[in-house]
Amino acid sequence: MTQAFGVVHVFVSGEPTEYRLPQHPDQVMAAVLAGPRVREQLTRHRCQPERVVEFMPGVYECLEAERIKYAIRLPANQVLQNRIGYLLTRPVGRPPNEVRYYANFTYRAASWTKPRRVIAKVEWHPGELYPRVGFIVTNMSRPAERVVAFYNKRGTCEQWIKEGKGAIKWTRLSCRTFAANAVRLQLHALAYNLGNFLRTLATPEPIKDWSLTSLKEKLIKIGAKVVSHGRYVAFQMAEVAIARQMFQEILRLIAELRPQPPPAPA
Secondary structure, three states, rough: OOOOOOEEEEEEOEEEEEEEEOOOHHHHHHHHHOHHHHHHHHHHHHOOOOOOOOOHHHHHHHHHHHHOEEEEEOOOOOOHHHOHHOOOOOOOOOOOEEEEEEEEEOOOOOOOOEEEEEEEEEEOOOOOOOOEEEEEEEEOOOOHHHHHHHOOHHHHHHHHHHHHHHHHHOOOOOOOHHHHHHHHHHHHHHHHHHHHHHHHHHHOHOOOOOOOOHHHHHOOOOEEEEEEOOEEEEEEOOOOOOOHHHHHHHHHHHHHHHOOOOOOOO
């Protein structure tokens, strides 16, 4: 997705549909995940690839009707800037560290049916002449700092999604039916969870920071030779990136995840 507009592909009635939304694709993702009522509204505004559709304000009502908590970035305008004018005055002196202010107020856009809670964050950074200002519309009741922290986690979530695309290839949904693609996506999500469990719970310290792609290429997809004997079968694996001692440590950490048997009665 570019900064100018976002392109979002969703499945509506089994068909992949493309929507182009300006500047804030996270608004569309919140809408798509909300449920069929929101998706119906998106379907009503289906567009051609060269056409840009403004964000539909009715999505807020749909999210609230479904009792879904949201925190969505709100584009700045003069009305919002005037509400926080008292925070836009540069602090006196030269503070060594950044100065951050929060503001809470209710705001009703012309296309909204009712006022909603808006949180403003103003940051003054050393060496910068103007502050960094951001607005978030939300229906959460938590403090402003926690709402902003919740909103900022979207970047981490997007990185996880990107990691799944690169390591698991979970966007390769080439089946003919919607149900088959749904099952395939669930299998990809299961594979991602298993890999993430391995990375967080059963990896030694030297490879603790490996990505899922590195684990797949250097630990799972490695060459091996199967040698069959009369009473056992041996797997002779190549020691390229994972030494024998480290592989044994991984197996030990996996074994420790098993629940311990109850103690024998005295």
